Amino acid sequence: MTTSTQTRTTPRADARKSARRRTQPVAQNSAGLGLRIRRNWQLYAMLALPLLWLALFAYWPMYGVIIAFKDYNVVSGIWGSPWVGLKHFDRFVESYQFWRLIKNTVFLHVYELVATFPLPIILALCLNTVRKKWFSRSAQLITYAPHFISTVVVVGLIVVLTNPSSGVANRLIGLFGFGPVDFMGDAGLFRHLYVWSGAWQTMGFAAIIYLAALTSVPPELHEAAIVDGASRLRRMWHIDLPAIVPVAVILLILNIGSILSVGFEKVLLMQNNLNLDTAEVIDTYVYKIGLASAVPQFSYATAIGLFRSVIGLVLLVLANSFARRFAKSSLW
Numbered sequence: 001m002t003t004s005t006q007t008r009t010t011p012r013a014d015a016r017k018s019a020r021r022r023t024q025p026v027a028q029n030s031a032g033l034g035l036r037i038r039r040n041w042q043l044y045a046m047l048a049l050p051l052l053w054l055a056l057f058a059y060w061p062m063y064g065v066i067i068a069f070k071d072y073n074v075v076s077g078i079w080g081s082p083w084v085g086l087k088h089f090d091r092f093v094e095s096y097q098f099w100r101l102i103k104n105t106v107f108l109h110v111y112e113l114v115a116t117f118p119l120p121i122i123l124a125l126c127l128n129t130v131r132k133k134w135f136s137r138s139a140q141l142i143t144y145a146p147h148f149i150s151t152v153v154v155v156g157l158i159v160v161l162t163n164p165s166s167g168v169a170n171r172l173i174g175l176f177g178f179g180p181v182d183f184m185g186d187a188g189l190f191r192h193l194y195v196w197s198g199a200w201q202t203m204g205f206a207a208i209i210y211l212a213a214l215t216s217v218p219p220e221l222h223e224a225a226i227v228d229g230a231s232r233l234r235r236m237w238h239i240d241l242p243a244i245v246p247v248a249v250i251l252l253i254l255n256i257g258s259i260l261s262v263g264f265e266k267v268l269l270m271q272n273n274l275n276l277d278t279a280e281v282i283d284t285y286v287y288k289i290g291l292a293s294a295v296p297q298f299s300y301a302t303a304i305g306l307f308r309s310v311i312g313l314v315l316l317v318l319a320n321s322f323a324r325r326f327a328k329s330s331l332w
Contacts, residue, residue: 064078069088070083071087071299089303104280105260105261106259108195108281109261111195112262119206151269152269155266158270184270186274210244214240214243217240249329252319256315257313257315258312259311261282261308262281267281267283268287289301
């Protein structure tokens with residue numbers, strides 16, 4: 001009777017004990033964070049510069065988005081310019097350029113996504129199965145190298161190789177009895193040149209992410225599959241490919257979120273008066289009306305850029321929701 005009385009506790013005492021148990025991990029975590037910062041202050045000091053760059057060049061410029069809702073002029077400044085609400089957004093949606101720009105941008109990005117997204121995966125799977133290390137390293141070096149060539153040089157190579165009079169491409173076509181083709185002046189060929197030159201330039205470097213994901217595959221799985229008689233192709237399909245699916249899904253979500261953004265520099269350099277029907281995209285249009293025109297329209301260009309960013313954010317959220325529901329992998 002005495003023992004049972006001593007071990008019995010009141011509800012108030014239980015509440016105090018549970019409160020102490022909840023506060024102890026919080027105090028330990030805060031103390032642990034401070035201790036980690038003091039011990040690894042060099043790493044946090046290195047992190048300070050990227051965070052400062054992000055704040056100055058990514059977040060602080062968002063202050064200028066206000067001019068999308070104003071008739072901005074340099075003399076009055078941002079706050080002195082009059083508010084006009086959604087005037088510039090309505091102007092863009094109702095302009096004759098709207099559907100042409102949307103069609104060109106979306107079609108070019110979707111074409112690039114469908115054509116180039118599987119290539120790094122295939123390359124990584126093939127390199128991962130190569131047994132001869134010298135061949136694998138040589139192939140990696142050859143495929144990685146174009147990534148370090150600047151966009152200006154790549155476009156220069158395209159212009160030289162496709163020149164109607166002296167280009168290698170037209171000389172090869174001439175061997176089969178066909179006349180010279182103006183590749184850069186043909187609006188129908190612009191997308192093909194843009195997409196496949198980009199695939200050549202980025203395929204090898206993009207495969208690095210998938211090769212890193214393949215290193216997490218336990219060798220025991222391949223050994224067991226070999227014992228069971230699985231061929232190299234079946235091991236690639238049933239072991240290697242599922243290991244990189246989560247990474248591929250995340251990269252696909254990010255690509256879908258940027259569906260209204262394409263390579264501005266490359267598109268602008270490849271543009272000319274003959275291929276402008278398919279080469280004019282939202283990014284180049286914003287540059288021309290906002291900076292390159294005789295009378296820069298800062299508010300109108302900012303409104304178009306903000307419109308593109310909002311649509312990209314909506315697509316990113318939707319793609320992430322679908323990926324989380326069906327692929328069981330997402331950004332958040």
